[in-house]
Amino acid sequence: MKAVIKTLATPLASAAFFISAVTGVLLFFEIEIGLVEPAHKWLSWLLLSGILVHILLHWKQFTGYLSSKPALAVIGGGMLMTVLALYPGFGEKEEEGRENLGKITSHALTSSSLETVALVVNKSPENLIDNLAGKGITVKNQSLTIQEIARQNGKSDKALLGELLAEVKGAEKTGKDRD
Known part of the structure; x- marks a missing residue:
């Protein structure tokens, strides 16, 4: 079973990344044909699960990156962007029933x-x-x-x-x- 998961983790993550990348670009340019938006939203879970399985299966190699300053900078930058993306001042949608003040x-x-x-x-x-x-x-x-x-x-x-x-x-x- 572990061998099957190990052989599928990277292809699963790669396929999900491809879907997420294509649908994300289409959404960026506001081309919402067919199932682009729901596919992007729901298949992102596939990407997330594929990446998590991949990291877990390659845990030793992953932890090796944590001792590298450039890798830590990339990971830290990603975390910072995530926090900034969650800041309501940058959003375009309503917050608590009111449109964004900014x-x-x-x-x-x-x-x-x-x-x-x-x-x-x-x-x-x-x-x-x-x-x-x-x-x-x-x-x-x-x-x-x-x-x-x-x-x-x-x-x-x-x-x-x-x-x-x-x-x-x-x-x-x-x-x-x-x-």
């Missing part, structure tokens, strides 16, 4: 004019326009929304908003009072 705030600011965002970051619109110009971003009119400015410059609206909000963070670092 998503709501981001949408409100990116659909606001540069003049409005300037009030939020306590800078003049002209100052923000000058700072953006220094980064190669052209603002034709300060009454345009962040989304419109981003679109005209071939940027993502969230990336542009990040540039503008970095102004607030910069003020905190210099110790200047924004009030």
Whole structure:
């Protein structure tokens, strides 16, 4: 029985990884044809079981990786990414019956004019326009929304908003009072 499990563990993990990789890429690009989403969700359990069996069958070799600094860095990085992925501030779905506050705030600011965002970051619109110009971003009119400015410059609206909000963070670092 153990020999059968040992000969099937790696092929099982490999097949499940292939399914998970293909369906994951399709989901990333929002191509949800056929059974892509349920296959990805449910067959991930197959991947998980295959990997766990593989690790258990090769326990001695696995523990050898725990004495290697590069391997520990990879494992630690994976654990860190897992913890960050579970942080609700990064999600797009509702939390406790309410839509994610970060998503709501981001949408409100990116659909606001540069003049409005300037009030939020306590800078003049002209100052923000000058700072953006220094980064190669052209603002034709300060009454345009962040989304419109981003679109005209071939940027993502969230990336542009990040540039503008970095102004607030910069003020905190210099110790200047924004009030």
